[in-house]
Amino acid sequence: MKFCGHCSAPVSLVIPQGDNRHRYVCDKCDFIFYENPRIIAGTIPVFGSKVLLCKRAIEPRLGYWTLPAGFMENGETTQQAALRETYEEAYASPELGPLFSVCNLPKGNQVHVFYLAHMTVAEYGSGPESLEVKLYDEADIPWDDIAFGTVTQTLKRFFEDRKQGIEQLHHIDF
């Protein structure tokens, strides 16, 4: 950040009075620009023994596989964001289940959350951000071509839990 979004004057990276972290502060109007982590919400869409994955048509990680997920919009709940992204990327409208994983990425300033989601019908397709959308059995998951560590860890834990017949919320730190 170089210029103030309010008055266009230059900004400086300083610790404001009473604060303990560096913030961008406008040299002219003194506006403090707080930067906070972004939340990515998605689903684990399950149809029978299979899970729905999307091959990314956009950077980052173009051509790699992911669970449908994306940045929350203002005015949304995490549940709404997860379902919206699932429709936008995979044209699927599963029934939302419990929260499955909360992934903290302090180095990337992000939090990724994934909900279990039950597909009552095998209806899906490639949204504009997906090259391909496909139902995968565990044995066929392209583990080497998964786009993000949060997706790999969420999928691994999903299959482990299913084998053991347990339901639990996973907190995963990266």
Ligand SMILES: [Zn+2]
């Ligand atoms: Zn300003």
